Amino acid sequence: MKDYQIPTRETDIIVAELQKTADIAGDVVEFGCYAGDTSVILAAELKNNPDKWLYLYDSFEGLPEKTAADEAPQGWRFQAGELRVSEDTVAHKFKKLSLPDPVIKKAWFNELTDDDLPSSISFALLDGDFYESIKVSLEKVVPRLNPGGIIVVHDYRNPALPGSAKAVNEFMDAHADEYDFRLAATLAILVKK
Numbered sequence: 001m002k003d004y005q006i007p008t009r010e011t012d013i014i015v016a017e018l019q020k021t022a023d024i025a026g027d028v029v030e031f032g033c034y035a036g037d038t039s040v041i042l043a044a045e046l047k048n049n050p051d052k053w054l055y056l057y058d059s060f061e062g063l064p065e066k067t068a069a070d071e072a073p074q075g076w077r078f079q080a081g082e083l084r085v086s087e088d089t090v091a092h093k094f095k096k097l098s099l100p101d102p103v104i105k106k107a108w109f110n111e112l113t114d115d116d117l118p119s120s121i122s123f124a125l126l127d128g129d130f131y132e133s134i135k136v137s138l139e140k141v142v143p144r145l146n147p148g149g150i151i152v153v154h155d156y157r158n159p160a161l162p163g164s165a166k167a168v169n170e171f172m173d174a175h176a177d178e179y180d181f182r183l184a185a186t187l188a189i190l191v192k193k
């Protein structure tokens with residue numbers, strides 16, 4: 001398994017943002033959970049809030065094909081099929097740490113249906129790396145996000161993955177009145193007004 005863990009500073013920021021949504025109605029979702037390393041950090045924090053379910057989504061087939069929006073000189077290492085792990089790897093990690101079972105759904109993001117998604121969301125971590133993956137994640141989360149809810153998008157300031165910022169910028173251009181926007185480390189943080 002390759003080392004794609006989110007650095008500690010960023011996980012600290014993600015947890016701090018998650019804590020801000022403790023009193024917002026809705027569940028917690030991660031689009032692009034890979035081996036579940038950040039998922040278990042979210043789950044550990046959610047032990048303080050057992051009414052909230054954690055939903056994890058991934059192809060478990062690795063990354064999809066890039067589009068033109070993802071091309072970057074530094075991006076040679078992110079190829080289709082990279083970052084492939086099994087759902088069992090994630091489930092086992094939760095068991096080993098005695099964390100409550102999350103809902104784990106194996107699917108390409110664009111194939112997720114209403115039945116796969118919680119009706120109400122308070123916090124979302126989007127970590128699908130590529131333009132189309134972040135764009136479709138936003139499309140799935142936004143209609144379900146409650147006021148005060150937070151979306152954290154990984155890789156906004158990662159020059160190797162320019163599609164993440166492109167998808168977020170297009171979204172904010174269309175929804176600037178509805179979201180507060182700021183950056184922290186490589187992360188974009190969108191707070192629904």
Ligand SMILES: C[S@@+](CC[C@H](N)C(=O)[O-])C[C@H]1O[C@@H](n2cnc3c(N)ncnc32)[C@H](O)[C@@H]1O
Nearest residue numbers: 032033034038058059062063108109127128133
């Ligand atoms: C960088 S990894 C996620 C890392 C994880 N969030 C962590 O912190 O350990 C990106 C993941 O997104 C998944 N992914 C990317 N685009 C996807 C898509 N369109 N549909 C489903 N999964 C996707 C990949 O399979 C990969 O596991």
